[in-house]
Amino acid sequence: MNLKTRSFITLLDYTPEEINYLINLSSKLKSEKYEGIPHKLLSDKNIVLLFQKDSTRTRCAFEVGALDLGMGVTFLGPSGSQMNKKESVKDTARVLGRMYDGIEFRGYKQKDVESLAKYSGVPVWNGLTDKYHPTQILADFLTIKEIFGYLKGINFTYIGDSRNNMGNSLMIGSAKLGINFIAVAPKELWPEQNLVDICLKIAKETGSTIRFTEDKMEGTKDVDVIYTDVWVSMGEPKEVWNTRIEQLNKYQVDMELMKNAKSTAIFMHCLPAFHDKETDVGASISEEFGDKFPRVKNGEMEVTDEVIESNYSVVFQEAENRMHTIKAVMLATLGGEYE
Ligand code: CP
Ligand code: NVA
Numbered sequence: 168m169n170l171k172t173r174s175f176i177t178l179l180d181y182t183p184e185e186i187n188y189l190i191n192l193s194s195k196l197k198s199e200k201y202e203g204i205p206h207k208l209l210s211d212k213n214i215v216l217l218f219q220k221d222s223t224r225t226r227c228a229f230e231v232g233a234l235d236l237g238m239g240v241t242f243l244g245p246s247g248s249q250m251n252k253k254e255s256v257k258d259t260a261r262v263l264g265r266m267y268d269g270i271e272f273r274g275y276k277q278k279d280v281e282s283l284a285k286y287s288g289v290p291v292w293n294g295l296t297d298k299y300h301p302t303q304i305l306a307d308f309l310t311i312k313e314i315f316g317y318l319k320g321i322n323f324t325y326i327g328d329s330r331n332n333m334g335n336s337l338m339i340g341s342a343k344l345g346i347n348f349i350a351v352a353p354k355e356l357w358p359e360q361n362l363v364d365i366c367l368k369i370a371k372e373t374g375s376t377i378r379f380t381e382d383k384m385e386g387t388k389d390v391d392v393i394y395t396d397v398w399v400s401m402g403e404p405k406e407v408w409n410t411r412i413e414q415l416n417k418y419q420v421d422m423e424l425m426k427n428a429k430s431t432a433i434f435m436h437c438l439p440a441f442h443d444k445e446t447d448v449g450a451s452i453s454e455e456f457g458d459k460f461p462r463v464k465n466g467e468m469e470v471t472d473e474v475i476e477s478n479y480s481v482v483f484q485e486a487e488n489r490m491h492t493i494k495a496v497m498l499a500t501l502g503g504e505y506e
Contacts (some may be wrong), residue, residue, distance in 0.1 A: 171502035174284040176277075176293040178301045178339045179365070183373060186343055190309050190318075192505070193488070193495040197309075200235065200491070207237030208503035212268040215241045217250065217259075217283075218294070219274035220401045224438060224489045225294045225302065229271050232494030236503065241267070260286035269501055272296075275402050290500040292493075297402055300332040303437050304340035305492035310485040311392060314433055319345035319373075322390040324428075326351040326383065326418050327469055328411070330358045333396040333437055338362070338377060342369040347376045351386035353414050354379075383418055390428045393479075394435040395420050395469045408452060416462045420470040425479050434470070434479040438486055441468035442475045 168188045178186065199206055216229050226242065233240045243250070250259040256279045263270055264287030272280045273294035284291040293301055312318055325337050329350035335358055341348035348370075350357060357363075357379050370377050380386040387393055395418075398411040425434060444450045444466035457464035465472070475482060498505060 168499075170499040172290060173500050174291040175301060175496050175500060176280050176284055176291060177299050178304060178336060178343060181343070183343045183345070186305070186308075186340070187318075189305055189492065189495050189499060190312060192499060193305065193309050193492040194312075195505075196494050196498070197488070197491040206235065206498075206505075208498060208505060209233075209268075209501050210237030212236075212501055213239040213241070213266070214269040214271065214497070215243060215263055215267045216271045216294070217243050217248070217273070219245050219251070220295065222273055222294070224486050225271075225273060225493075228302075228489040228493040229292075229294065229497075231490050232497055235494060236498060238268075238497075256282045257286050259283075264288040269497060292496055292500070295332060295401075297400070298332055299336045299339075300437070301336055301340075302489070302493050302496060303333065304336050305496065306485055306488035307337070307394070307435060307437070308340060308344065308346075309488045309492055310435065310481055311433075313484070313488075314481060315391060319375075321346045321392060322349075322429075323347060323392045323394065324349045324351055324387050324390045325394045325396075326387065326420060326424075327395045327415055328352065328356050328398055328400070329379070330356055331396060331400050333394075334358055335362060337394065338366050339369075342366040342373065342375060342377060345370075345373040345375045348378075349386045349390065350379045351381070351383050351418060352379075353381055356414060383424060384427055387424055387427045390432060392433055392435055393420055393425060393428055396437055397439070397441060398469055409456065412452075412456050412460050412463060412468070415469070416460045419462050419468065420474050422471070422473055422477070425474055425477070432479060433481045434474055434477070435485055436470060436475070436482050438482055440470055440475060440482070441466060442470050442472045443467065 449466035
């Protein structure tokens with residue numbers, strides 16, 4: 168498998184074999200890390216991380232992953248560089264490509280990460296855009312594989328805003344790897360039809376199913392995985408909260424829903440999650456909307472505190488796997504020799 172020089176900007180660009188290769192490589196790198204075996208395989212390389220939006224997991228995964236591989240890392244946040252203000256993405260790409268061996272980008276437009284890949288001449292990794300979050304999917308699937316031992320044939324339900332970056336990317340990833348995908352949400356929050364059509368075609372080849380329902384009990388009945396994400400994503404205006412809570416509060420993942428899945432089912436979330444009042448946003452939303460929508464009164468939105476703290480929940484294993492999978496993506500695309 169040779170992924171050297173490839174960018175990683177959407178899973179649509181990768182074959183099932185390539186995605187499985189990256190998941191297996193992540194698993195090997197994880198074992199080596201646990202055994203204390205160093206893998207500084209890219210010690211002559213430097214990468215730059217461009218973040219227009221906040222991050223804990225993705226940034227730390229790239230930094231720790233890069234350091235474990237022996238690379239130098241530069242972080243550029245939403246302020247502090249010239250990009251977008253005095254310099255176009257295209258010009259920035261042509262500058263950074265002459266200094267760095269790889270570029271990570273987290274931002275708004277998918278078009279920007281595509282431009283970086285087109286003009287930098289080095290591998291570019293999508294650390295989240297409004298449309299896709301492909302590195303997250305590798306971590307999610309590694310976690311499922313660790314728990315169930317396989318991916319093909321897993322029955323997977325994503326419940327919530329199904330046309331955000333997570334909904335889109337999980338649907339693509341599921342289609343590619345033969346996972347049966349169900350999105351549960353009100354119709355207006357289902358993914359765009361053209362992406363659905365692309366995924367249906369892929370699913371046909373891999374032998375999986377993709378379907379959509381507004382019925383949360385039907386859509387979670389006897390599934391292996393229940394996955395959710397925030398109701399309002401980064402970059403969306405504060406004003407959408409009211410409508411989104413109205414649309415999604417009955418789709419909150421609670422114990423009743425988890426018990427409707429298989430007895431061996433797991434709960435997943437890319438994090439960060441609103442499940443208590445311990446965050447500024449969680450506290451202010453519950454204050455503002457708690458009387459009108461009792462489910463959000465305690466700062467619990469897409470998932471209850473009980474579920475995220477329960478034995479169903481694998482969210483921190485999933486978060487750790489961000490690092491092992493991102494490391495694998497960097498190693499494979501920068502061409503580090505690995506036996
Ligand atoms: N899941 C995820 O991407 O988390 P961060 O926003 O903390 O990077
Ligand atoms: N949909 C979320 C994912 C965060 C990892 C967002 O874009 O904010």
